[in-house]
Amino acid sequence: MFKSSLFLLIPMMFFLSGMKQSSPLKGAEAPDFELKSPKGKTVKLSKMRGKMVLIDFWASWCRPCRGENPNVVQAYEKYNKRKFKNGKGFEILSVSLDRDESKWIQAIEADGLVWKNHGWDQDGAVSKLYGVSSIPKAFLIDGDGKIVASGNEVRGMNLHLTLDDQLDN
Structure with missing residues (x-):
């Protein structure tokens, strides 16, 4: 009986491990990660605890991403020094899906992405961790590391409205 159970269990484990990772849900703890910055240093999400953080998945070749920048x-300019209900200050952690490092760095400069937290998801591990199957995609994380919004809630003017809702008035 035990051998026949293993015979069924092992193929099922391989099947499930190949399934697409789903995006973390609102209210869930944001999975921690670290990536290489353009200057070769490490950028780590958990080092930003205590602040509101927008994790923004994008790439230099993505027209909608560049249009959103x-x-x-x-x-960033409006909210980076503001106090929120659950976080002091607003940071952006840009996660690039570029394959060409030089094009990624050129796009940061060309689009005036002035914040210091840029990470290169060269192997796609962070995108997979967050269930990112298309870009642009973003997640807003509060000071406790919980996801408070994602998707359309943090795109266009909705980003400003969502941040306004999180302000400590």
Whole structure:
């Protein structure tokens, strides 16, 4: 009986391990990760605890991503020093899916992405961890490391409205 159970269990484990990772849900703890920055240093999500953080998955070759960048820059400039219900300050952690490091760095400069937290998801591990199957994709994380919003809630003017809702008035 035990051998026949193993015979069924092992193929099922391989099948399940190949399934697409789903995105973490609102209210869930944001999975921690670390990535290489353009300057070769390490950028780690958990080092930003205590602040509101927008994790923004993008790439230099993604037109919708590049079109969203001016809005993200505007949000950063407006909210980076603000106090939130559950976080002091607002940071952006840009996660690039680029394959070409030089194009990624050129896009950061060209789009004026002035924040310091940029990470290169060269092997796609972080994208997989967050269930990112298309970009742009973003997650808003509170000071306790919980996901408070994602998807359309943090795109375009909705990003500003969502951040306004999180402000400590």
